Amino acid sequence: MEKVKIAILGFGNVGTGVWKILKENKKEIMKRSNYEIEVAKILVKDINKKRDIAISKEILTDNIDDIINDESIKIVVELIGGRGEAKQYMIRAMKAKKHIVTANKLVIANWSDELFKIAEEEKVLFYYEASVAGGIPIIREINESLTANRIQQIIGIINGTTNYILSKMTNDGIGFEEALKEAQEKGYAEADPTSDVDGYDAVYKLAIMASLSFGTKINHDAIYREGIRSISSLDIEYAKKFGYTIKLLAIAKEENSKLELRVHPTLIPSNHPMANVNDVFNAIMIKGNAVGELMLYGRGAGDLPTGSAVVGDIISILRNNVKPADISEVSEESNFKEIKKPEENEAEFYIRLNVKDRAGVLGDTAKIFGENNVSIISMTQDVSREDDVPLAFITHKSTEKNIRNSLEKIKSLENVNRVESIIRIESFN
Template identity: 85%
Template sequence: MEKVKIAILGFGNVGTGVWKILLENKKEIMKRSNYEIEVTKILVKDINKKRDIAVAPGILTNNIDDIINDESIKIVVELIGGCSEAKDYMIRAMKSKKHIVTANKLAIANWSKELFKIADTENVLFYYEASVAGGIPIIREINESLTANRIEQIVGIINGTTNYILSKMTLDGSSFDEALKEAQDKGYAEADPTSDVDGYDAVYKLAIMSSLAFGTEVDHDCIYREGIRNISAVDIEYAKKFGYTIKLLAIAKEINNKLELRVHPTLIPSTHPMANVNDVYNSIMIKGNAVGELMLYGKGAGDLPTGSAVVGDIISILRNNIKPVDLTETSCTVEFKEVKKARENESEFYIRLDFKDKEGVLGDTANIFGENNVSIVSITQDVERGDHSSLAFITHKSEEKNIRNSLNKIIQLDSVNNVESIIRIESFN
């Protein structure tokens, strides 16, 4: 059986996962790819660092040139992560006629046009399944299984850290800070959790999926973003009263040839399957005009789930006999579609006000909502806390600008102390 030599850039969590899978599933991989895979080089920062995994002498290197200049290496697996250095390494590898497999969502979200163009020019393959949802094969689903469809929408839980935190807050009554610390202790969250809890990670992933699903270039800076730092136990309890569960959703819809792209905390019906996606699991629902709704579920991160997607891409390249091919994944007709501004989007809303116990506040707020074309579905009030109370509203579908205009006036009422929460609702209608 023919042997193929590959190199891995980075030997952290995912890199070691790839190494384990290649060793443990060696026979299965050989049967499915018709190649014996040999990892001949692994790029690391410190060769002498103590590691739990034994690697044969000569494989570890801290010099990228050992990989770029080695003509026997046919595939480079980039697992360094989101930085310009990783991008430069991938470009140099492609110009040396090496195929690329990456899990780097930041590189794809920021530099996909440049990277794909170089892959096309150099006639090499560029695969990136692991960049979006770990072990869930969402890229392949869009590129292959759903090609007969016009994708109408994508709704997903695509960040395991935030899903773990919200699950702990919902199921165990933990505070945000308590749940975050537990996520960090278990290795689900970084010491600096900004990318996850403030929604950046989900934005990058949504940009990648949207560009493929809708055949357009997507600037991740055009995606509306809110994180979960301001979600409180009070909001979770109110959501339960109304029959909802709070999740951080990534939402992409095409409406009249315009794209609606947003990442934010969302109330979803507690009866919906996605409401029961807990812990670090991910779930993505895709709606095609022919197939209808499909829902994928699995681990969105971790060494072995993400490593599984990486090795799957390696096998896909080998099945193409690692020869020059027509790059269906990187070469496509791009139609430029406008991304709607957030104020133009329509949604149902959950709104919580903190107000002084004064007569007339309910009537005053209802009048202001009505004047701005916002209709109310239901209202509930919790027990009084001193001279303050909370009032929670659920609205019918409304334009965001009308919600904002209403709240700008409501906050000026003498009886209202503050607008505590504004959370969108996704009813999956």
């Protein structure tokens, strides 16, 4: 059986997961790829660092040139993450006629055009399944299984850290800070959790999926973004009262050739399957005009789930499959689909106010909503011995603009202290 040599750039959590899978599933991989895979080099920062797994120092290097200049290495697996260094290593490897497998969502979301163009020019393959949803094969589904469909929408829980935090807040009744600390202690959240809890990670992943699904180039800066820092235990409890669960959703929809792209906390019906996606698990719902709705579920992060997607891409390259469609191959005519401005988006809304316990406050707020074409489905006001009380509403579908206009006027009412929360609702209709 022919042997193929590969190199791994980075030997952190995912890198070690790839190593374990290649070793433990060696026979199955050989059978499915018709190759024996040899890890010839691993790029690390510190060769002498103590590691949890036994590995020969002979294959470790801290010099990228040892990999780029080795003509026997045919596939480079980039698992460093981050921006510039990873991008430049991939470019150098492709120009040395090496195929690329990566899990780097940040680089794909920012420089896909450049990278895919170089891959095409150098006649090498560029695979990136692990960049979006860990072990969930969403890229392959879009590129292969759903090619007979016009994809109409994608709605997903695609960040395991925020899903863990919101699950703990919902199921254990703890606050955001406590849930975040627990996520950090378990290794689910970084010391600086900004990318996850402020929604940037989900934005990068949504940009990749939307570009492939709708055949257009997506600038991730055009995607509306909100994180979960402002979600309180009180919001969790009110959501339950109204029959909802709060999740951070990534949403992409196409209607009348215009795209709606947003990442934000969302109330979803508690009886919907996605409401029961807990812990660090991910789930993605895709709606196609032929297939209808599909839901993919699995671990969105971790050494072995993400490593599984990486090794799957390696096997795909070895099988010499036809190159999957990539963002660079969309036609020029479809490259510039208009993205809706946030104020144009329509949704139902959950709104929580802090008001003085005075007669007429409900009537005053309801009047302003009505004047701005915002219709109320239901409301609740807690009885309190204190002067200030929470007042929560669920609205019918309304434009973001009308909601914002209403709240600007409501904030000026004498008996309204402040607007505490505005959270969109996804009913999956």
